[in-house]
Amino acid sequence: MPSLKDLRNRITSVKATQKITKAMQMVAAAKLRRAQNAAESARPYAERMAQVLGNLAANLTPGAETPRLLSGTGQDRTHLLLVCTAERGLCGAFNSSIARLARDHARRLMAEGKTVKIICVGKKGYDVLRREFRDQIIELIELRGVRQLGFENAEGIARNLLGRFDAGEFDIATLFYSRFRSVIAQIPTAQQIIPAEIATTAAASGASADAVYEYEPGEGEILAALLPKNLTVQILRALLENAASEQGARMGAMDSATRNAGEMIKKQTLIYNRTRQAMITKELIEIISGAEAL
Amino acid sequence: MATFQFDLVGPERILYSGAVDAVQLPGSEGEMTVLPGHAPVLTTLKTGMLVITESPQHGKRVLVRGGFAEINATSLTVIAERATPVEELTPEIIDADIAAAELQYDATDDYDRKRDIEGQIAQLREAKVALSF
Numbered sequence A: 001m002p003s004l005k006d007l008r009n010r011i012t013s014v015k016a017t018q019k020i021t022k023a024m025q026m027v028a029a030a031k032l033r034r035a036q037n038a039a040e041s042a043r044p045y046a047e048r049m050a051q052v053l054g055n056l057a058a059n060l061t062p063g064a065e066t067p068r069l070l071s072g073t074g075q076d077r078t079h080l081l082l083v084c085t086a087e088r089g090l091c092g093a094f095n096s097s098i099a100r101l102a103r104d105h106a107r108r109l110m111a112e113g114k115t116v117k118i119i120c121v122g123k124k125g126y127d128v129l130r131r132e133f134r135d136q137i138i139e140l141i142e143l144r145g146v147r148q149l150g151f152e153n154a155e156g157i158a159r160n161l162l163g164r165f166d167a168g169e170f171d172i173a174t175l176f177y178s179r180f181r182s183v184i185a186q187i188p189t190a191q192q193i194i195p196a197e198i199a200t201t202a203a204a205s206g207a208s209a210d211a212v213y214e215y216e217p218g219e220g221e222i223l224a225a226l227l228p229k230n231l232t233v234q235i236l237r238a239l240l241e242n243a244a245s246e247q248g249a250r251m252g253a254m255d256s257a258t259r260n261a262g263e264m265i266k267k268q269t270l271i272y273n274r275t276r277q278a279m280i281t282k283e284l285i286e287i288i289s290g291a292e293a294l
Numbered sequence B: 001m002a003t004f005q006f007d008l009v010g011p012e013r014i015l016y017s018g019a020v021d022a023v024q025l026p027g028s029e030g031e032m033t034v035l036p037g038h039a040p041v042l043t044t045l046k047t048g049m050l051v052i053t054e055s056p057q058h059g060k061r062v063l064v065r066g067g068f069a070e071i072n073a074t075s076l077t078v079i080a081e082r083a084t085p086v087e088e089l090t091p092e093i094i095d096a097d098i099a100a101a102e103l104q105y106d107a108t109d110d111y112d113r114k115r116d117i118e119g120q121i122a123q124l125r126e127a128k129v130a131l132s133f
Helices: A004-058 A094-111 A123-129 A151-166 A202-209 A219-293 B091-107 B111-130
Strands: A078-084 A115-121 A137-141 A172-180 A186-194 A214-216 B004-009 B014-020 B022-027 B030-034 B041-045 B048-055 B058-071 B075-085
Touching: A004 A219, A004 B004, A004 B041, A004 B058, A004 B075, A078 A094, A078 A123, A078 A151, A078 A219, A094 A115, A094 A123, A094 A172, A094 A186, A094 A219, A115 A123, A115 A151, A123 A137, A137 A151, A151 A186, A151 A219, A172 A219, A186 A219, A214 A219, A219 B041, B004 B048, B014 B048, B014 B058, B014 B075, B022 B041, B022 B058, B022 B075, B048 B075, B048 B111, B091 B111
Parallel strands: A078 A115, A078 A172, A115 A137, A214 B041, B004 B075
Antiparallel strands: A172 A186, B004 B014, B022 B030, B022 B048, B041 B058, B048 B058, B058 B075
């Protein structure tokens, strides 16, 4: 039987924990709003980019040489997995569900006899994947010091990727991140980024599809310049979606943690009060029986 | 005077959207002015000033750094890698950009890239002069 003092300490400590989780939830809610805004305002850019690229790819003169970023290397021997996770934990299943998706993917590829290379963006995914894929992980990119994710961060990663692609280090690159559906639903997603998957639906771009464009400089050069930018945009979008998802997941996790702490406090307080009453009763009995004995 | 739809989209936000009279673009093959009814063109952009004329005597200037312009008869979409309206621009921002570009210039061994960056720096200096900082 724990003493009264023990119980009191336990209640105080749970209360302190509850205060922390409550504060974290509120911080996450504030950050979520900002991250969500950033993700939403980045969307038109990515959409326009995809539209222009789709037009370009659809109108590409047949027989012209397509850049390798679009057509691929013609092999699929070496796969690169770019796994984007958060830098911080305490956000529910967010990190582990992305890592699990990447792990399943890597296992399947390895079972097929393909070479797998992994680049981790974010420390938490690295911590999880390191156990199983120590030899496959070739780099860890940390975005710890970054306050506001910007174009520059994505550009750095894209440039890193392009350098490796040009050096022939991999054939296919897949991006893993969590898509932000709503505050309570984040969907871990795998997306192939090299070779680029482009929706060549002319209908989506509307009237401009049938217009014959003049290209300045040539269409091949534009496509060659546009594809690396598209890669940057895709990565930026993934990072922004990830940031919003992370805050959403943390908000949910901290909300339930606060509720659990509340329940625990209630339970402990009940035990504390019962114990206190039992002790008073016991003392009373002792006093009364002492008086009767006289 | 006829107008056309102009959208200036940056990676982080939409910077401008509305009907305008004319837009002057820093195309990679040379400056060009887009008026309503322009032939469809897709062009890359270099670093430079983008001048928006909303109506005679009224306009805006935006410093863009790389990107694309998609032009057709009724609309113009500029997808800029980085774009800063002149009102938000200070000499410090341009100086920081020039310094960053110079760092990149020193870091790379690729001659094509060196030439690219050299061009960028020159254009940034030009922009600085144009703004009479």
